[in-house]
Amino acid sequence: MNQARLIGVTIALGVAVFLGTRCVYIVREAQQALLLQFGEIRKVDQKPGLFLKFPEPFQNVVYIENRLIPLQTPELEITDSLQRRFVVDAVARWRVTDTKRFYQAVGGNIPAAGARIEPILSASIRRIIGQRPFNEVLAERRAEIMKEIEDQAIPQIRALGIELVDVRIRRADQPDEISSRTYERMRSDRQREATDLRARGQEEARRIKSEAENQAVVLRADAQRQSEIRRGEGESLRNKTFADAFSKDPDFFVFYRSMRAYETSLQGKDTSYVLSPRSDFFRFFENPGLSEKPAN
Incomplete structure (x- = not known):
């Protein structure tokens, strides 16, 4: 009888432990949690801690990142306001601020959210940068351009429950074939300048040499004349x-x-x-x- 009771108590404890683990969930520091009941959002937990729930399949928990998430755009070939082509890629940082809306928009999936953000950001980059000459993108108004890109992309991205923290242009350069042509043109220009400088230097050298030879002839003649004068005076x-x-x-x-x-x-x-x-x-x-x- 005692043995049967012990077995019953053990089984009861096991069931209690099992149900207990199924009825609690932990939200960590870098997470947010959505409590779903039959697929419907019942609660949003954005602070870390230990929380109670009904065991599955009555209720289940979806965890979502609460940290800054980087996103790099693909290389974009853009034509600037002067009809020059160049390649731009950018890096953005974002995070989930509206957990419920984020889940409804992309199912709480981070890669899916990145796939939604990237075309919005790329379109803003093309639109803003394409209105300016290339040299402004390089240095002159770079910070202002990035701010305009953020302002244009933020409303669309916010609709996904996401905050766009910042955008940085990582690289802005001419395409390889244009860079090669530009390099060859610059090299030809430098070679032409070097040839011109060398020719002018040789011409100047000939002029200086001619002047020196003329001066030498004059000096020798003068010296000879002075010598003849001195010799005549001596004689x-x-x-x-x-x-x-x-x-x-x-x-x-x-x-x-x-x-x-x-x-x-x-x-x-x-x-x-x-x-x-x-x-x-x-x-x-x-x-x-x-x-x-x-x-x-």
């Missing part, structure tokens, strides 16, 4: 000095000139002269006192 001074010396002492002058002639002509070690001993050239060797030519 004139030398002749004047000789003339003065001759007029003061003709005998000494003749002697001096003869000694200079001997010194100059007899410098070589192997110098030979075939002259008559009575030659006028050697008159000072016979008689240093002579200053006149010997009589024939």
